[in-house]
Amino acid sequence: MRGWDLEVTAANRPAPGYAEISCKAPQAVAALPGQFFMLRAGEHPDTYLPRAFSWYRQEAPDRLSFLFRVQGPGTRHLGGLRAGDHLYALGPLGHGFTLPERPVRAALLGGGVGVPPLWGLARNLLAGGSEVLALIGARSGAHLVGAEEIAALGAEVRLATDDGSAGRKGLLTDLLEGEQVDALYACGPEPMLRRVQEISLGAGLPAELALEAPMACGYGVCMGCVVERTRPQDELGDYGRYARVCREGPVFRAEEVRF
């Protein structure tokens, strides 16, 4: 973890309501897939706290991008940045995805704004000789992000949309039916993560989930971002009931989390 002043090199809108900002980033900003940064820009009263974002693409060693959906004041301000503007980034933060020790066939599930951390994961899995099946979902075809970029890495990509306007109509997890995979990695809305957890527990298939939680600090000092654990850490008694998403997570093994 360190604070970085990043210069924006490009900003675009890959889908309605989404923004991708690319930055010039020193090589030292090395981040593992699933790790995140706390970003802030501007000084609007509503953006006093920084906001958490997974890193998305690293197309050159000195580039880093973030992909996000505009939801409120924080993302509105970040989404308004243009090339030449600066943003403040704290990171890399948290505990990312675990890569398998030997090559596997892995399914990566990304729902909506959950896609960003999967780009780096797909890249690293493929580099390690694994096969990657990337399942990407969105409300409609127009809202799909990241599919082409992940396909370009060499992953097999399948799509699902709520309205059937691209790929299969229905739940992203339905795309798993009939697939033979050794591991699941998922990031997306909570209902989707619950479903992945069920599948993982039901099939005894190892799964990692990248979680979100409202955060204040992002580096472990505020205790704001907790998620309930299935098994409290015994030596800490009741205290162990909650884990920090920013420090023990954001990536957890599916069986660790109580939704």
Add this chain to the structure above:
Amino acid sequence: MRGWDLEVTAANRPAPGYAEISCKAPQAVAALPGQFFMLRAGEHPDTYLPRAFSWYRQEAPDRLSFLFRVQGPGTRHLGGLRAGDHLYALGPLGHGFTLPERPVRAALLGGGVGVPPLWGLARNLLAGGSEVLALIGARSGAHLVGAEEIAALGAEVRLATDDGSAGRKGLLTDLLEGEQVDALYACGPEPMLRRVQEISLGAGLPAELALEAPMACGYGVCMGCVVERTRPQDELGDYGRYARVCREGPVFRAEEVRF
């Protein structure tokens, strides 16, 4: 009074710690000398309230500039504007200088940041056939603003500085010694205005003072910007003790004000 979205056309630093921003302004933004605008730009928590500024120069019918000293968060943000940026202006506000009915010889006294309203006053006095003696003071020669611009209108300009590095060393009001003038107009720090008030009362010379006060609204609704009157308005009893600088002022006759 109206709200205006003004586009900045130029920004420069006429002296250390000073900024002048020029704007594209619809002709309708017609303002009288001594009137002011409430300006704001940006959304920093410390700039929730707009800040009050006299208008300074109007070099073309569709141009308007403001000249200010950087003192705190409001002026820091406004001072950071560049050509192409926008600012929000409410105005014109308040009660400006009274022009004489026939041509006179008028002395205009501007101390430091009190110079801006005198540019328009000098222009209008000269246009009406009056003679203008503009006395301009500052901490040092490097901090003098507006002198050349007011001289360029055709006024006679004399200078005074605290350290003698330009013009006479000493008080601005000292420059009045031996001068024959019919009216005084002054804007600047309170000690200087008190001195002008004394001179006016002592010599029975009509004088108008442009006052400053911390303001919240600038248009008369908050009662925040008051100055004590020498003669309370009788029909309102005690209420009349204070007048609003933003509405009854900012220009008052010297004898009206109790410092």
Add this chain to the structure above:
Amino acid sequence: MDLRVAFAGLTLKNPLLTASGTFGYGREAAEIYDLGILGGVMVKGVSREPWPGNPPARVARAPGGMLNAIGLQNPGLKHFVEVDLPFLRRYQTAVVVNVVGHDQQGFVDVVQGVTGQEGVAAIELNISCPNVADGLLFSQDPASARRLVQAARAATGLPLIVKISPNVTDPVALGQACKEAGADALSAINTLLGMAIDTARRRPVLGNRTGGLSGPAVKPIGLRIVYDLAAQVGLPVIGMGGIETGLDALEYIMAGARAVAVGTAVFRDPYAPPRIVRELGEELQSHGFENATQAWAAANPAAREAAS
């Protein structure tokens, strides 16, 4: 979008009022828009005699808002009735008279003085001004608040609103006392007691040393107090504190407010009141409501509490 609301004997064309002390008696805003756009105007505090207010400096910046120590400068009851009220009567908007006094009789005399005057829709007792020496007297002790409200109640048949201070340990107890004494509604919040220090001059910025904090900075505190009052006292509440947008107004309505007031925001943007009325209509629509009362009912804590 039907924006009308009715409660406590008041019928407003929309739930947006202007907060007392931030709008004078309407004269200045009337220069830039028709006051008939507003649900109502809560006028600057009116006292029996004219009050001069506090010595300057009276306002200071604060993060996300401001401090004021005006001290209720106002021209008094006679001037209000003879000059300001007739002016306001020209507009199709509800006039709520904010009443202040140094003692109970001072309040009651103004209540009596405006009762029966044409064009007064309601009275708001300001027992929560932190900027005059005795301004919080009646807030700090529910028993004296109760006596004051009883006396005012006896003096008027107009809807009686009591303005609640956030500078107390238990605003609900205060609201409860007001209810028992006959108040028809509560308004909240007044400003929070604060201070700014001028380090260059090594002393407080404001002439009165302390002042009242208002603006977006206080919105979370206002929402909390409105929520508690609405859920626990059971009188209609007019919510205020940091409202700047239609979404802020909707937040207050969902916290339990029947109507809302905009104060400090009019200093930043004089056009804020008509803008907020428009935005509130848009927000209600985009949140799927057909009128303002639906939004209040959908989330109001009393109904929610009862249902859970």
Add this chain to the structure above:
Amino acid sequence: MDLRVAFAGLTLKNPLLTASGTFGYGREAAEIYDLGILGGVMVKGVSREPWPGNPPARVARAPGGMLNAIGLQNPGLKHFVEVDLPFLRRYQTAVVVNVVGHDQQGFVDVVQGVTGQEGVAAIELNISCPNVADGLLFSQDPASARRLVQAARAATGLPLIVKISPNVTDPVALGQACKEAGADALSAINTLLGMAIDTARRRPVLGNRTGGLSGPAVKPIGLRIVYDLAAQVGLPVIGMGGIETGLDALEYIMAGARAVAVGTAVFRDPYAPPRIVRELGEELQSHGFENATQAWAAANPAAREAAS
């Protein structure tokens, strides 16, 4: 610039501490700078048994700050003494143990448990947390605060600081009661009770419904309470609430604080504490002071009041 300050039996290398609950037990910040730069660390509230804290969501944005409803999640006394305190002992900084409890005995047991442990510079009794059901119990009634402080006083010879709530009508009366019961110093302010509403989901954002407001938004309230406590109670005060810069720290010192603490600002900028130490030195210099105590004395209300 000599930044040392000494008061209430504490000697700090500079007046800047980190506020309780915003810095954990120092482990995370120690990854990015030497904690020895700090005047002191006020650790996250420690209870006798481990506490789980409140259900999520625990934090929400607020204009110029934030709301939190952590609910004092902490690993308890044993873990603190065996794991966290030994870690902090490695740094040249004063460790202030923030103590919480559900009842008087809960507080006293922790006070006893940390007294005599190497490396504890002082104890801060947190009787002002608005996020647990009984958190404000001792603040709302000076008499019960007095009993609690007396019991804690009997249990320790360490400097005893009591943290004052801003959610009360009369913080000075509370401070006075603490002084009479044997407190050596006061700290102020804790967070202000607030709320945020999620209009899309039609309910409060926070799991606990209400939360504590902190950050720049509350600075004027903190300054006012510190000013009043310093001038009227006469105990040394550690000031906090919205401090982000050296100038903010100087404002608190001029309001009467002997030392200050930075809280929420470390969420926005983890490097804020060392930066503020540096900026405070620069501000003292540019304001013409030779040390921190001079600035306090130049403007402290007690001295000023006495002189006027």
